[in-house]
Amino acid sequence: NAGVTQTPKFRVLKTGQSMTLLCAQDMNHEYMYWYRQDPGMGLRLIHYSVGEGTTAKGEVPDGYNVSRLKKQNFLLGLESAAPSQTSVYFCASSYTDSSSQPQHFGDGTRLSIL
Amino acid sequence: AQTVTQSQPEMSVQEAETVTLSCTYDTSESDYYLFWYKQPPSRQMILVIRQEAYKQQNATENRFSVNFQKAAKSFSLKISDSQLGDAAMYFCAYRAMIYNQGGKLIFGQGTELSVKP
Numbered sequence: 001n002a003g004v005t006q007t008p009k010f011r012v013l014k015t016g017q018s019m020t021l022l023c024a025q026d027m028n029h030e031y032m033y034w035y036r037q038d039p040g041m042g043l044r045l046i047h048y049s050v051g052e053g054t055t056a057k058g059e060v061p062d063g064y065n066v067s068r069l070k071k072q073n074f075l076l077g078l079e080s081a082a083p084s085q086t087s088v089y090f091c092a093s094s095y096t097d098s099s100s101q102p103q104h105f106g107d108g109t110r111l112s113i114l
Numbered sequence: 115a116q117t118v119t120q121s122q123p124e125m126s127v128q129e130a131e132t133v134t135l136s137c138t139y140d141t142s143e144s145d146y147y148l149f150w151y152k153q154p155p156s157r158q159m160i161l162v163i164r165q166e167a168y169k170q171q172n173a174t175e176n177r178f179s180v181n182f183q184k185a186a187k188s189f190s191l192k193i194s195d196s197q198l199g200d201a202a203m204y205f206c207a208y209r210a211m212i213y214n215q216g217g218k219l220i221f222g223q224g225t226e227l228s229v230k231p
Contacts, residue, residue: 031216033218033219035219035221040123040223040224041223042118042120042205042221042222042223042224043205043219043221045218045219045220048218050216056216058218090159092159092219102164103217103219107156107157107158108157
């Protein structure tokens with residue numbers, strides 16, 4: 001009963017370094033999302049995917065790229081990390097995009113950029 | 115664009131008492147979903163309760179209930195018989211009922227609830 005698994009759970013980067021966050025879900029969900037959580041701002045959508053091979057921009061996409069090569073995986077990349085990208089990142093997935101079925105969240109990745 | 119506002123950054127309640135967390139939202143849509151998520155210190159995002167806008171009856175889940183006022187665009191969460199385990203950050207979220215729009219959640223800023231023994 002893994003649900004949504006995020007890797008890694010914690011990471012420290014230096015400015016300019018690159019890294020990829022991995023999200024994996026085992027619920028056969030079509031829709032996947034990447035959010036970032038900052039104090040006083042709630043969660044904001046970075047990018048999302050409505051199916052394998054498709055991605056779309058969310059509210060705060062700048063500085064991030066994503067890929068959905070397999071239905072169960074959704075990768076979030078930072079090509080050149082900046083201190084402003086210090087945040088907690090959440091991945092979520094859902095079966096459909098228009099029902100009351102909730103999004104299922106991973107446990108988050110705390111990312112610090114020095 | 116839709117927005118969600120939680121105007122109470124912090125709230126406090128005595129154990130066994132009742133507390134209400136406020137949430138207002140702005141949308142031009144007539145059909146949508148509203149959610150309350152709980153985030154304890156473990157960082158998990160836990161669904162507390164959901165409300166379909168087309169349903170007039172307020173949703174209830176055990177000690178948790180909502181006061182959904184569609185005309186006022188208000189969606190408050192009431193926690194009865196508060197317990198120490200209820201201490202967490204609570205997020206109100208909105209989701210449009212529109213196909214092919216990605217099903218994105220729009221979150222409020224969050225309310226940090228503390229429970230005093």
